[in-house]
Amino acid sequence: NAGVTQTPKFRILKIGQSMTLQCAQDMNHNYMYWYRQDPGMGLKLIYYSVGAGITDKGEVPNGYNVSRSTTEDFPLRLELAAPSQTSVYFCASSYYGHYEQYFGPGTRLTVT
Amino acid sequence: RKEVEQDPGPFNVPEGATVAFNCTYSNSASQSFFWYRQDCRKEPKLLMSVYSSGNEDGRFTAQLNRASQYISLLIRDSKLSDSATYLCVVNFNNAGNMLTFGGGTRLMVKP
16 A cells, blocks of 8 residues: 655745645545645644545635545645745545544645 | 643653653543654654553553543653654544644654
């Protein structure tokens, strides 16, 4: 099993550009999550999904969009990138909401 | 009050020392508790689940005190490789009954 995979590992965007962060899991987990982590800070939940076709906002959803067309994939879309979106983005998955989460290796995004 | 509260540290300890972290949580109905470990610039990884009766995994011992709403992590015989940030994680009965991560406690083990 590959677990949770994320691409790209690193990306530099100019202000106003858009991009999609990819996330996939091969553990047949129902729940998937997107977090961001700023330097020296804790994880903040951006969006989550409890199953294919179902998504919901987390703590900091503004400036992001998600979709969940399959159980395996949960891409995160950044529209009109801003410097405040410079962060490390982690995707995670779990079988149910109160089960342990498994994280991908992260995407380091810089917006200049 | 934060939902999951941890002392951010850093805790600076010599090799071989015993160190303990506490974490308090706000929801008395929580049912799942975990400790995660996060190395610098890496993803969080599950260290251990925390059970009501307490549990031990090698040098690591986790305890749950439901009455006082805190969990603890004890590390014995600290190694240099234990240097990391330790995240306390608790579920809450919000939408999706999901996990909430604490801000983490940083541990630095010195030679």
